Amino acid sequence: MTTEETGYNFAYLDEDSKRMIRRAILKAVALPGYQVPFAGREMPMPYGWGTGGIQVTASVIGPDDVLKVIDQGSDDTTNAVSIRSFFAKTAGVATTSRTAEASIIQTRHRIPERPLKSGQIMVYQVPIPEPLRWLEPSEAETRTLHALKEYGLMYVKLYEDISRHGTIASSYDYPVEVFGRHIMSPSPIPRFDNPKLDRSPALHLFGAGREKRIYAIPPYTPARSLDFEDYPFAPQSWSQVCALCGAADSYLDEVVMDDGGQRMFVCSDSDYCASRLEKGGRTQ
Amino acid sequence: MTLPVLSAVEVDKWYGRRAACRKISFDLHPGEILGLVGESGSGKTTLLNVLAGRLTPSGGRALYRDENGEERDMHQLSEAERRRLLRTELGLVHQHPRDGLRLRASAGANIGERLMAGGWRHYGQIRAEAAQWLERVEIPADRLDDRPTEYSGGMRQRLQIARNLVTRPRLLFMDEPTGGLDVSVQAKLLDLIRHLANHLRLAVVLVTHDLAVARLLSQRLMVMKDGESVECGLTDQVLDDPQHPYTQLLVSSMLQV
Numbered sequence: 031m032t033t034e035e036t037g038y039n040f041a042y043l044d045e046d047s048k049r050m051i052r053r054a055i056l057k058a059v060a061l062p063g064y065q066v067p068f069a070g071r072e073m074p075m076p077y078g079w080g081t082g083g084i085q086v087t088a089s090v091i092g093p094d095d096v097l098k099v100i101d102q103g104s105d106d107t108t109n110a111v112s113i114r115s116f117f118a119k120t121a122g123v124a125t126t127s128r129t130a131e132a133s134i135i136q137t138r139h140r141i142p143e144r145p146l147k148s149g150q151i152m153v154y155q156v157p158i159p160e161p162l163r164w165l166e167p168s169e170a171e172t173r174t175l176h177a178l179k180e181y182g183l184m185y186v187k188l189y190e191d192i193s194r195h196g197t198i199a200s201s202y203d204y205p206v207e208v209f210g211r212h213i214m215s216p217s218p219i220p221r222f223d224n225p226k227l228d229r230s231p232a233l234h235l236f237g238a239g240r241e242k243r244i245y246a247i248p249p250y251t252p253a254r255s256l257d258f259e260d261y262p263f264a265p266q267s268w269s270q271v272c273a274l275c276g277a278a279d280s281y282l283d284e285v286v287m288d289d290g291g292q293r294m295f296v297c298s299d300s301d302y303c304a305s306r307l308e309k310g311g312r313t314q
Numbered sequence: 315m316t317l318p319v320l321s322a323v324e325v326d327k328w329y330g331r332r333a334a335c336r337k338i339s340f341d342l343h344p345g346e347i348l349g350l351v352g353e354s355g356s357g358k359t360t361l362l363n364v365l366a367g368r369l370t371p372s373g374g375r376a377l378y379r380d381e382n383g384e385e386r387d388m389h390q391l392s393e394a395e396r397r398r399l400l401r402t403e404l405g406l407v408h409q410h411p412r413d414g415l416r417l418r419a420s421a422g423a424n425i426g427e428r429l430m431a432g433g434w435r436h437y438g439q440i441r442a443e444a445a446q447w448l449e450r451v452e453i454p455a456d457r458l459d460d461r462p463t464e465y466s467g468g469m470r471q472r473l474q475i476a477r478n479l480v481t482r483p484r485l486l487f488m489d490e491p492t493g494g495l496d497v498s499v500q501a502k503l504l505d506l507i508r509h510l511a512n513h514l515r516l517a518v519v520l521v522t523h524d525l526a527v528a529r530l531l532s533q534r535l536m537v538m539k540d541g542e543s544v545e546c547g548l549t550d551q552v553l554d555d556p557q558h559p560y561t562q563l564l565v566s567s568m569l570q571v
Contacts (some may be wrong), residue, residue, distance in 0.1 A: 165416055178394045182401075186416065189423045189430065192437055193459050258437040300571025 063208030081239030103298030149225030324374035349532030405478030
């Protein structure tokens, strides 16, 4: 596919930057859910394209790692392809689209359907790391709220959802309480994926490039999705199954087929769908 | 005689070489409303903010007696403890509702915030309590899901009061609560504040430049000028028989209708 570029340090970032980022990662792992500020570097791409995730990946990747990159659950969207070839070029690492074979998985919107294993690292590209930002514009104030564990404000947001929509309508970036202490934004993954964060055997690292924050959920750490006693947390569910592989347990994307309103529902995780088809799942 | 709920002991506040408050002392008892009056720049709001623990005094102490009868120095408390008091046993009504409300959240969420901060996790209960308080401040319950931006000025101020009173505080700080409201709305609001303060045995520190408001609400009055308390006493006494030349001037400049 791509050949390794010379003239760059391994995985693009210089070693000093990597060391600084690794320190931030260690701190983040020691304080699950706490947003560690770090001196984010300029990357050869605009903010919003995953600069935070790429810096984290560049700092933890080694020559023996196998990298998988997904965007909207799919391995073959533009952003995923570009980031994958970026590391193939600058680090010469092996890449894969198979969840089971990957040691590092960089993602924006999804956690793969196939259960993660111990030893795997999930790297998230986070746009807005502060879950309280919606109601509190001041960074000084939100930091104080985290420090003093004053989380009434987070519930104000959930309250608003219910009073407006009759249910907690936040369908992505649904806040979790990590290790019973910090409230954390899980990046724009659908709330369907929230239960996968809870006591996950994998290490989850979150990098926000523009906001220059890193945070983490270490393996086997409880991550509880917030809710009210009378409105318990519930992941999304569908009445359909995947039109391609027939999966009933995966996150489905709605695809509009024509102007007549025809639509189909397919797995958002392309690797999961493909592997089910390979094993002899149903085809259309 | 009950013990005071708030004591100011020689409170001093300097901004550089300019004094905003000088050696202010008073005791405030449960159920009592103390009016702080004086012209703009006389140090009323600074004093209020020092007493509420939002500003650090240059000297002196503000002592609050908590629910358990323990005396707490507002400025020796940890930040966590001070903030806890400010959202449970104390309340602060701002002059501008936008400073005291969350404009992006509905009225119900505004009232419920203190409850949720205090650990309420049952949506139905929070909502019922918020609706009840909305009615107590005479806002129709069907406005519960509207945002404060859809409220009139007088309603916003009442919402701010409901938001503070929902945790049944013992001491309320009010900074010009009727500023910017027209006379009839003002009268209704004053009526409400007086009723609630009576009913809940609230102690109130009320900052106002409007002597008519002070006359209606407060039992005692402190007249401030250039950071100093020039006269202090029962409201009727101070207003009907002012002793200090400045108070005399202030009273004589009151508009009579």
